[in-house]
Amino acid sequence: MKLRINGEWLTVPETVDTIGELLGHFQLDQRVVIVEQNETILEKESRSDNKVQDGDSIEIVQFVGGG
Amino acid sequence: MNERYSRQTLFSPIGEAGQKKIREKHVLLLGAGALGTGNAEALVRAGIGRLTVIDRDYVEWSNLQRQQLYSERDAEDRLPKAVAAKQRLLEVNSDVKVDAYVMDATPSEMERLLDGVDLMIDATDNFDARMMMNDLSQKYQIPWIYGACVSSYGICYTILPGETPCLNCLLDQVPRGGMTCDTAGIISPAVQMVVAHQTVEAMKILVEDWAAVSRKLVSFDLWQNQHTSINVSRMKNESCPSCGENPSYPFLKYSHQMKTAVLCGRDSVQIRPPASREWSLEEVARTLAQQEVKVELNPYLVSFTTENRRMVLFKDGRALIHGTQDETEAKTLYHRYFG
Numbered sequence: 001m002k003l004r005i006n007g008e009w010l011t012v013p014e015t016v017d018t019i020g021e022l023l024g025h026f027q028l029d030q031r032v033v034i035v036e037q038n039e040t041i042l043e044k045e046s047r048s049d050n051k052v053q054d055g056d057s058i059e060i061v062q063f064v065g066g067g
Numbered sequence: 068m069n070e071r072y073s074r075q076t077l078f079s080p081i082g083e084a085g086q087k088k089i090r091e092k093h094v095l096l097l098g099a100g101a102l103g104t105g106n107a108e109a110l111v112r113a114g115i116g117r118l119t120v121i122d123r124d125y126v127e128w129s130n131l132q133r134q135q136l137y138s139e140r141d142a143e144d145r146l147p148k149a150v151a152a153k154q155r156l157l158e159v160n161s162d163v164k165v166d167a168y169v170m171d172a173t174p175s176e177m178e179r180l181l182d183g184v185d186l187m188i189d190a191t192d193n194f195d196a197r198m199m200m201n202d203l204s205q206k207y208q209i210p211w212i213y214g215a216c217v218s219s220y221g222i223c224y225t226i227l228p229g230e231t232p233c234l235n236c237l238l239d240q241v242p243r244g245g246m247t248c249d250t251a252g253i254i255s256p257a258v259q260m261v262v263a264h265q266t267v268e269a270m271k272i273l274v275e276d277w278a279a280v281s282r283k284l285v286s287f288d289l290w291q292n293q294h295t296s297i298n299v300s301r302m303k304n305e306s307c308p309s310c311g312e313n314p315s316y317p318f319l320k321y322s323h324q325m326k327t328a329v330l331c332g333r334d335s336v337q338i339r340p341p342a343s344r345e346w347s348l349e350e351v352a353r354t355l356a357q358q359e360v361k362v363e364l365n366p367y368l369v370s371f372t373t374e375n376r377r378m379v380l381f382k383d384g385r386a387l388i389h390g391t392q393d394e395t396e397a398k399t400l401y402h403r404y405f406g
Contacts, residue, residue: 006286006293032242034284036297044239059295061286063242066217066253066331067102067192067261 004057012052020048022058032063072114085274086114092185092273093117097172097200099148100124100332101253102214103190104136105262110269111156117164118156119180122148123171123337123385124330125368133255145379147367169367171339171385174199174319178207186272187211188265192331194241198309198318201226201234205310206319212268214261217331218251219290223264224299225272225280228310232302235309237284253332256289327394330387336397340384351380351405373404380405 002011003022016022019042023029035042036059042050052058076086092115096103099122107120126134126141126148134148141151153167170176177199187200187209197213204211205228213224213234226233264285271279287294308315326339352364355371362371370379377389378400386405388397 006288006291006295008291008293032238032240034237034297034299034302041297041299041301059297061222061284061295061297062220063194063238064215064217064220064222065193065197065242067098067100067190067215 001052001054003052003055006059017051018048019050019052019058022052023047023060026060028060028062034061034063035059075113080276080279081270081274085276088275089114089270089273090116093119093183094269094273095119095121095180095184095187096190097121097177097187097196098190098192099134099136099152100130100190100192101133101255101258102216102261102265103148104134104152105258106188106190106214106265106269107152107156108136108159109262109266111160111163111165113266113270114160115163115273117166119166119168119184120149120152120156121168121170121172121180122152123169123381124148124387125379126151127333129332133253133258145363145365145368145370147381150367169381170383171337172196174203177203181207181209184209186269188269189213189215193328195318195328197234198241202309202314202316202318204228205233205314206316210272212265212272214265216257216261217253219254219257220286220288221257221261221264222284222286223261223268224284225268225282227277227280227282231282232299232304233307233310236302236304236307237299254290260287260289327397329392329394333389334392335387335389336391336394338386338388338397338401346380346382346384348380348382355404374400376400378404 001014002009016025019035038057072086075081076083094110094115096107099120125145126137128142130137136152136155147169149167149169153165156165189197200211208228210227215222284297284299305311308317328337330337348369352362352369355362360371360373368379368381375390379387386401388400391397
């Protein structure tokens with residue numbers, strides 16, 4: 001499945017079914033992030049229900065502390 | 068208008084009128100590490116009226132790769148960053164008034180420094196300080212610009228009180244752990260990119276070009292060639308304890324506990340005692356010298372090495388314990404050597 005993630009087309013395994021699993025795939029599931037799917041910001045609670053589909057445009061912003 | 072700023076005033080969104088406004092403005096910069104030195108140099112070169120710079124740390128060799136105001140001499144002398152930064156900034160532009168504070172600012176100390184401040188810029192390395200800035204920003208209606216970076220990644224967001232969601236609105240929890248400069252490293256282009264975002268947002272605010280302010284959460288990974296920009300305006304939370312209808316400013320509440328923090332990018336723990344008082348560093352140095360350790364003393368701090376740990380005590384009782392990330396061990400060592 002091809003997804004446009006943070007502006008770049010990436011191929012992710014077909015086993016990735018939801019936004020929650022996508023975050024797990026990128027090892028971001030334990031991090032504080034904001035996720036936007038096709039220009040809609042997702043509530044944290046709904047990430048495990050939101051399905052990802054081929055061609056989706058997904059933005060993931062992680063809050064980091066360094067400086 | 069001064070020839071010095073001619074190229075900046077030729078840029079029409081600033082112009083002569085904007086330059087005059089920049090000249091009248093006071094910016095508070097919390098942190099003088101990588102982001103802090105980048106922001107400070109840009110704003111001082113741009114000709115702001117006054118800069119308050121606050122930092123709790125001192126210059127080390129591992130800083131020189133990216134912290135642009137510091138020299139080898141500063142690292143050799145272990146100068147506090149705020150002191151070294153002020154020296155360099157005044158060489159760059161002596162017309163700017165620079166106030167430097169060597170301290171780990173608490174909410175009450177910050178409140179005393181906020182009078183007349185037009186903008187706060189985040190150059191800290193931890194979320195405790197950022198959440199404090201966020202609440203101060205709301206309480207005193209002062210804009211602030213969040214910025215952070217680690218490895219080749221960076222993030223920036225401008226908070227305008229009364230208009231944009233605040234940082235607390237955007238976070239479902241205060242981030243703890245995760246990547247730090249210590250575990251993942253940091254390259255200077257990531258720093259410079261965040262600095263570029265922060266300083267251009269600062270310029271827009273200083274010239275009062277409010278319409279130009281980004282209002283988007285921007286992030287990028289320079290090595291992975293990724294760039295993201297999210298409109299977060301819908302995330303404003305009316306019941307937010309920091310910026311909602313009945314704010315309680317939870318991050319300004321003082322708790323009478325010794326504070327510890329693992330420092331980003333350093334194998335070190337900072338200890339802050341509950342009540343600050345002026346320490347006699349000479350006295351501490353004399354006491355330590357009796358324990359057959361090599362003690363170094365300068366007007367700002369005393370340092371020595373024991374048990375494979377280097378310890379540094381500042382005048383206000385704060386200490387840095389190098390060689391550990393164990394906060395409990397650090398506290399123990401603090402109590403053991405400083406009482």
